[in-house]
Amino acid sequence: MNSFPQWFIEKRRFAEKFIEKAPEPKYGLKLDWNKFRLSAEKYYRTMDIDDLPPEVKGSLQNLVFPFSKNIAANIVHVNETLVYEKIIREMVPRGVEIINIEDAIRKYDWLKNYWFRAFPLTLNKLSAIHGAYSKGGAFIHVGENIKVKKPISSCFVVASSRYAQLSHSIVIAEPGSEIHILTGCTAPLTVQGSLHAGLTEVYVKRNARVVSTMIEYWHRKVHSRPLKAVIVEDGGEYVENLIMLKPGLSIQAYPTVILKGKNSSTILRSIVIGTDSSDIDIGEAAYLVGENSKARLITRGLALDSSYIKQRTKVWSKASKSSGYVECSGLILSDKAKLETYPTLQTLVKDTELYHESSIGKVAEDQLFYLISRGFSEEEATALMIRGFLDPDMLDLPEPLLSQVKSIIDLIVRKAKM
């Protein structure tokens, strides 16, 4: 700790003092933060992904893509340690830096201008705890005009019980650069009563483009609170695909994008599948600040078993000539499941166009019978409709990731009780 720069140490002290007076998070299932350890067993670095401990490797296999050959770089964090890193230099040009966040803090004094700038440290108790005690995380820096064609995979595994994984990652895309980051979050089946609360801040500079695809795959005994905030400058574009395949005990996520620059834009898409008795509070927000900024938010929620899904979407505008579109739909497939949508549109100016479409319901009988009368059994027809409703094609994912996501969705839907 003593080797950290002064600014960092001061920020931590401030956060520590703030925890006491910070409010509880507004959304999501209430958690007792004292129940989680803030540090956990250490894992050691390996040179080969196959040499990772079997329980860690097994959980990564749920996400499939860390083992894909179609990725430009591959980093794996277990608990608070970076355990595996492989960068394929032919695909990742010089000028792209992918390192552990603690190394970056020691190396770059200017990081103080990014640390908790997009995400407010004082938002709530969880962000304050994060500010005081975060450990681990990735620092990804893409130099000016560098375009990384293939996705970079960055995974977080919670491998210890009753532990809070508080990683803090920072992504900076310099002007004109492009990158696609695939984040996977998961845990081995043996882990109980843990919390994943990875915090990510993304800075999209002038005319840069960042695509972030986040896949969460938990089992019944883990809580997840991914925290994310993004600032987009002039002409920049940020695309997010949030794919909640297995939500765990509870999940709350509300990635927030600030379109600060002129002509900046964002597309935020999410697919959420509620299984078991998960408590899911998920949404996304876009703040239109720069003139002519554009936001498109699309969420799809599928409630199975006895899950409870709340879908929140928000577009707020103070930018002239800006536009925001929200499409929020939910499908309930079980009598015990619940699903609610909360779309919000707010504006401080007149020349902005904000609109939303929202729908929730059960599988329409006439549509189901239409498919059955084409020779499909009831299960096959339902699966077709669900696949169609979730519409993974809309995510615009590169292959083989798209096919992998589709097959995982099929598997989950087949296992669920209608």
Add this chain to the structure above:
Amino acid sequence: MFILEIDKLTTAVDNKIIIKNISLRIPKKSFSVLMGPNASGKTTLIMSIIGNPRYKILSGRIIFDGENITNIPTYERVKKGIFVSYQAPPTIRGVKLGFFLKLLLKRRGLSEAEAERELKNIISFLNIPESFLKRDLNLGFSGGERKRVEIAQLMAMKPKLALLDEIDTGIDIDSMKVIAGAINRILNEGTTVFLITHYKNILSYVIPDRVFVMGNNLIKEYRDIKIAKLIERCGYGCVLEGKCDIEDDQYE
């Protein structure tokens, strides 16, 4: 020799009897037309044959290709070779037309390459633009487009019996010609066609072997398709009540 035999069928929807004691036989590889006033139970008859659970069969039997199918589930009936087209097919969000047609072709046993080729044939025959393949099934399709897409599914599935519910309603003359061409083609391929229609227009392009007229809980069979013209001129009431008949029709 009959592909379909309906024997004294009584069907109710929401506890209300819609058709009562209806019997009808359709020979293999024939082309029959069913006409009748609104609410006479034409769609109910077709839905009973396909086994829509909303349509409760209270008594009677449905024999398809010599087999009693009255109590088997819909998808089993479809597997045996029955196809039904809808008056107003629903939109299925996210299920792309191209993906769906290919799925139907592959379930018939075609390989990926064969399915791709056959799909191209079907859509070009039906004048469906290739760009439609990427659209959601029936989403934003016009009346004529929806009906052509119904026929595309029929051609992909190659059934033994096609039950077409008002396939000629709400479409323009171009779509009508395309659909009539498709009906002639599937008849040549050996499919039995049973077409519900309100209009005689389509009968200028396709020539049925027989016309059934349904109403007042009875069904009459005519071998002379001039009956369609007579119905258009004096109405169903007149024909069903036997006030006028084809023999004493002075028309033409």
